[in-house]
Amino acid sequence: MTFQDAGCLHKSFAFANDESRVAFFELEDRDPNYAAHENxxxxxxxxxxxxxxxxxxxxxxxxxxxxxxxxxxxxxxxxxxxxxxxxxxxxxxxxxxxxxxxxxxxxxxxxxxxxxxxxxxxxxxxxxxxxxxxxxxxxxxxxxxxxxxxxxxxxxxxxxxxxxxxxxxxxxxxxxxxxxxxx
Incomplete structure (x- = not known):
């Protein structure tokens, strides 16, 4: 997936929520579209x-x-x-x-x-x-x-x-x- 494909060539990627963003950068193989549970x-x-x-x-x-x-x-x-x-x-x-x-x-x-x-x-x-x-x-x-x-x-x-x-x-x-x- 490229930055353009992900829609973040000119703006930040829209993660599902804050936990999804933190978890994505924490784990190498995390899918950026994964919607992490926030509890x-x-x-x-x-x-x-x-x-x-x-x-x-x-x-x-x-x-x-x-x-x-x-x-x-x-x-x-x-x-x-x-x-x-x-x-x-x-x-x-x-x-x-x-x-x-x-x-x-x-x-x-x-x-x-x-x-x-x-x-x-x-x-x-x-x-x-x-x-x-x-x-x-x-x-x-x-x-x-x-x-x-x-x-x-x-x-x-x-x-x-x-x-x-x-x-x-x-x-x-x-x-x-x-x-x-x-x-």
Whole structure:
């Protein structure tokens, strides 16, 4: 099948629904015309953005009643810094997420998630439990980012932000059921 045959030479392909789109890009041999069943147990909002971009502020304004799985908060609870080994932090975050997923509770996963590889691990977990996934990508101009980061209680070193900026891969429409860009 060609792009022209599929009717998407000049516009996006019209998948049957959001799950059909996500499933198509997830499996190599998926028929693009397959209408996947949508029966989600909960919705998980996955935050993505550089440190200091405003992810916590977005969550407080848009998901104030949702429980939040926050890698920063887990680090604080465990007495670890962002430069320590993160294995224990990730393990604790995944277990908290599983508790919400098993209960069918909507929640927010709040971490930088600036690379596809990092996002893919959490997205796989969420999809394995039948969650509808929305990614909210928060981006501000570099001057505002530096200012907001400096005003945080635990400012991230500029060198770390520069390193993450070089690795930055904003979310793509095929990664989740919904992608929002907040500037």
């Amino acid at each position: 989600f147990k909960c919705t998980v909002t996955v935050m993505s953005g550089l440190p200091g971009a405003g992810k916590d502020t977005w969550v407080s304004h848009h998901r104030p009643d949702h429980p939040v799985v926050s890698l920063d908060l887990i680090r604080d609870e465990l007495g670890l810094s962002a430069t320590d080994n993160q294995g224990q932090v990730i393990q604790a975050a995944h277990e908290r997420a599983r508790e919400y997923l098993r209960a069918g509770t909507d929640f927010v996963w709040n971490a930088t998630n600036v690379t596809r590889q990092n996002r893919s691990k959490v997205l796989r977990l969420l999809r394995d439990y039948g969650a509808r996934v929305e990614i909210v990508y928060v981006e501000v101009n570099p001057d505002q980012l530096r200012r907001q980061n400096r005003n945080r209680p635990d400012a991230v070193p500029d060198a770390v932000i520069e390193h993450l900026t070089r690795k930055l891969e904003p979310p793509e429409m095929w990664e989740a059921h919904k992608i929002s860009n907040e500037c």
